[in-house]
Amino acid sequence: MSEYRGMFKVGECAKYYNTEDAKVVHEEPKGVDIHNVHVHDAVVVGAGLAGMFAALEIKKAGYDVACLTKVFPTRSHSGAAQGGIAAALANLEEDHVEWHFFDTVKGSDYLGDQDAIELMVKEAPRIIYEYEHMGVPFSRTPDGKIMQRYFGGHVKDFGRGKPVLRACMAADRTGHVLLHTLWEQCVKHQVRFYSEFFVLSLIIKDGKCIGVTAWDLINGGIHVFQAKAVVLATGGYGRCFSITTNSHANTADGLSLAMRAGLPLEDMEFVQFHPTGLAGSGILLSEGARGEGGYLINDLGERFMKRYAPDKMELAPRDVVSRAEWSEIEAGRGIGGQQYVYLDLRHLGAEKIKERLPQVRELAMKFAGVDPIEEPVPIQPTAHYSMGGIPTDIRCRVLADGKEKWLEGLWAAGECACVSVHGANRLGTNSLLDASVHGKRAGKDVVAYLSTNPVFEVLPEDAAEPAIKEVEWVLNSNGPERPAELRKILQENMYTLCGVFRDQEKLEKMYEIIKDLQKRYKNIHIEDRGTKFNTHLMEAIELGHLLETAEVIVASALNRTESRGAHYRTDYPKRDDDNWLKHTLAWRTEEGVKFDYKPVVITRFKPEERKY
Amino acid sequence: MKEKRTSGGFYAWLFQRITGVLLVVLLIVHFWVTHGLPKPEGVTYERIAPRLATPTWKVIDMLFLACALYHGLNGVWMVVQDYVDSELWQGIIFFLLVTVGGILFFLGAITVIPFKPVA
């Protein structure tokens, strides 16, 4: 097997290795081979859009950066995004950054922090142009500009006008082309990847993050990465749910690592359910399908959105559409009384479907055996995006108390972070934008921090101890429980009990289930006890992350006694601005989940009822 | 990659294409004229010799020979490049192929060029 990983030799350290500088600050952590200790200016965990953008930014500024990822960079889940990336370029019709600003605020059900949103939408056009200059093969307008399409929730004239062409697109492979192009740029700038390294813990010393530990999947063995700056970009936690659009890899690792380091999580109750998941698997069909004019049809053959969003119809935001579908299903109007409805594209015609939605057609044919040109496609709501995450400020610095105090040396960006730009509900095409803008901004802030010449902290002798203990515990585990079975119980119950519609009874039941699963988790066993490419070990550790994160999701959902955005309580169906126009901060402790709150930043748009 | 720049393969590819096309034409001509296809006639000295004596046909036959040798031996060389790893052996085989080609071409040339029919 090649001793090279990416363009670099495994175990060979960066510029600090064996230098006097490193020797001063560098002590051998107990239980770790010295060849497995790496020193870098900055370490980025995760290689999706946010992670790679941050790494690229740091590398371009001349600092030494390592990007750790548990899958090869182009396998990251950013690549699955299909429809587009929002930016008010006005390439085809009038559009303004302020309209995008308003739509995002309204979409967030007024829970998004408006200072952060304003920064993001203003940065959007520049990010798109930067992507284009990097070489992204965007689709083009007849006069050669970047093509844009309609997308749910994006409208003209501060929510009063018609839908607007705002989603910059590359057919329906937008995420794929952005991810690959970013990776290409990282190759060009020789960003150092550690692919198939599974991060196990953050190293925190005296309130400062000074590195991470990771498991080398291919060769086995614990590695310690010492750094002045650590950026978390680990993505979402869709795998808490059975029906999800998310990759098998989206197991909330970064979030629970942050919690284990004593950090709170913000707004975890807000999980977006995408209205167009293929029935059964939850595989995502792009919102582009609705953007291009697809109809949603119930068992009676009616376009039922007329009951829920008479103006925007199918182009209403995701949470509205998901609830509409679930209401239809609960009212027995699912197709044949089942848990799905139809997405009908037939009226668009074969040519338009083939040209504008090739991937939607391909997915429907491969995974549901249905050709959208001939037949309607069965769909159901599917867990898609986590609005909540690790609390950060607008510079992407992770807040130790969730409010103001920076945990020095730690940044977070992308879906794992909560800035918060999405509030209670994310608009389609804003996720690629969020990941890109904040990945870049995190990178920039890391550069600014590194330019002040902070010193390397001496690694504590026991830096790797939690990681070593965890791996040894799993490898030697001998209990009766199977991780896969526990995970299945967790995921299926999360979908039905903490899904589109929630209430106190369901959530309390779910909380009990999680507590029980956490107990059973202590008695697991695995069947692969080797060290080389042990995916069973990884799955078992991931299950630990899922269980901890799911506990916080459910507790936060139980705690928020109102309905807002993606969080819908049937026992509290109204939005309650008097009591709940605030962010949840949740700490996971031995005695259960503890809460605190912080106010929403409202600069320009006062909360009003969110109607479409 | 620790690749050293090599001579490419452009001309080898280009000539393989060109000789391929020429061979199609020349083979048709050959079978038509020599074997009398589509109605086969006996390949007899009386029928072939006068034609072979004309300078035009000498040129055509030499071209035919050159194309066939290049195309065939270059094809073998391609296969050798695929399956023989050692540079030394590649060199030896290349030398052998060129030698075999040279000898065959020489044999062809001394047969065709000085040919005069016995009156």
Next chain:
Amino acid sequence: MAEYTFRIFRYDPEKDETGRIQEYRFEPEPGWTVLDALNYIKWNLDGSLTYRRACRHGICGSCGMTINGKNGLACETQLKDLGTTVVTIEPLRGFPVIKDLVVDMEPFYDKLYAIKPYLITKTPPPTDKERLQSPEDRKKLDGKYECILCGCCTSSCPTYWADKNFLGPNALLKAARFLFDSRDEGFEERVNAIDDKHGIWRCHTIFNCVEACPKELNPTQAIVDLRKLMLRGRL
């Protein structure tokens, strides 16, 4: 569905001298893909089975493997489309096996790095505007930019099996994706790598890559196009 027999290549570098085939028999549910079957085995029958997977809908390119002798993505191969209830699953050929169905993709990525897989430009881009590209020029990239780096093509290429220095269909397709991009100005830099006896001239137009590609791309066509590009450049 009927009972299926899965014959899966197993190799544990810490235990086995060499690879072996292990059989699993069970009845899959209708609509299952090969990946669903592998997951079923890993999560219910044998937790030590090792394979890569991530997105499970054919966009991440993790789960390329050889299924009944043909390369493809496990996640988008429907069991019922295999036309048999005996399914043999092996790791991608031509790459060193790490464990079970996991292969070492580094030789594959190395070929990509060799062709400089990024847009090379010399004229500075316009400030705060996109570079313009006509829809016709953009159309030249269709069939080239969609590659997901799953390795199915290069692994199916007999020329690559024979010559491990051959850049292979994937890297050459990637090279074409840039050389035919109207915005790219990196002809000189890239051409050195591909105009090589291990580059475009090595391909014997066997078309295995075309058959193997799960995204229905045509690397052979891309290689032929690149040769024509060279021809025009030389003559």
